[in-house]
Amino acid sequence: MNACYKELVIGMMRTGVLGFGGGPSVIPLIRYEAVTRYQWVNDDEFGETLAIANALPGPIATKMAAYLGYKLRGTTGAIVSVIAHILPTSLAMVLLLAVLNFLSSSSTVAGMIHAVMPVIAVMLGLMAYEFAAKTVKGLGKLLGCIFFILSFVLLQVILVHPAIVIVLFLGYGAYHYKIKNYLNKKFSKNKERSA
């Protein structure tokens, strides 16, 4: 029983500390620990849980960590698993930034911070591109552009709160495929008639 907690803590800590690039890129590492190394769950169950986790909002790696912990040891297991996964990097953030802030009067540190800002801008820009590419892939160019323009106008011109914009889009999203199917059917019927 104790061995189980030990495995959970070691496995989750390892994935938390070795996975660079945010939650989504950590998933293969978590799969390796959970399926291959410790066999907490089989591959199918992992895949199925991941699919449901992807359909829910919020950070993905912590959702998977919580689920695996819960599966092994109930609620306590879920808490232990999440803490093992995020504690080392959370503490590192606080400590490193405290050091940076302490030294922020030095011109060296000021230069470091200034030089890194364009890099961060580029990384954000690339993420923006990825999200845009997903939109175009799912909605097509025309509809994608309409939704880009719509969200830009709502967010930046009318200054609607992002939460409201997202809830509006979610509301339409729930019916998107239904509407699409309906229009497709109608369109193909019209085509048949005209032919």
Added chain:
Amino acid sequence: MTAIYILLGFFLANILGYGGGPASIPLMYQEIVKHYQWLTNVEFSKMLALANALPGPIATKIAAYTGYQVMGWWGLLLALIATILPSAAALILLLKIISKHRQSSAVKGMTLLVQPVIAVMMAVLTWQMFSDSYHSLGWIQAIAIGLVSLIALTKLKLHPAFIILAAFIYGGGVLPLL
């Protein structure tokens, strides 16, 4: 009151972010910088730089740091709970009750329609960071560093942590001499 704001801010930013932690970055920016003004633009980008250079999930690193800045260790704890708990609890509950909704077209459509909003918010944030760099570095430096990191990330496929490290070295070693 601050405790409630921390819980509310991080809950909102993460419950609306579909597609994992990175999708929540612009939403967290909205709460942290725009709404509650816990951090300035420069502080936020500094935090993002370190968060990107360190391993592990990104949303929890941002939550941990901001929570700590605002309210010390309690703030850190509250921000992390608000970030993680709702979605983790939802996953466990959902797995207990049903698994058929995974394939439902409603869920798929909802996940898809959040993408354009996140893309636009991310693009606006990108612009914000660039205009801040312009103020501190000037156009030439900002664009040069941006271009080099773009090539390093997309063409050379270097690890983001290395590029951030390189920028730190350049900024610490070269910029003070200019």
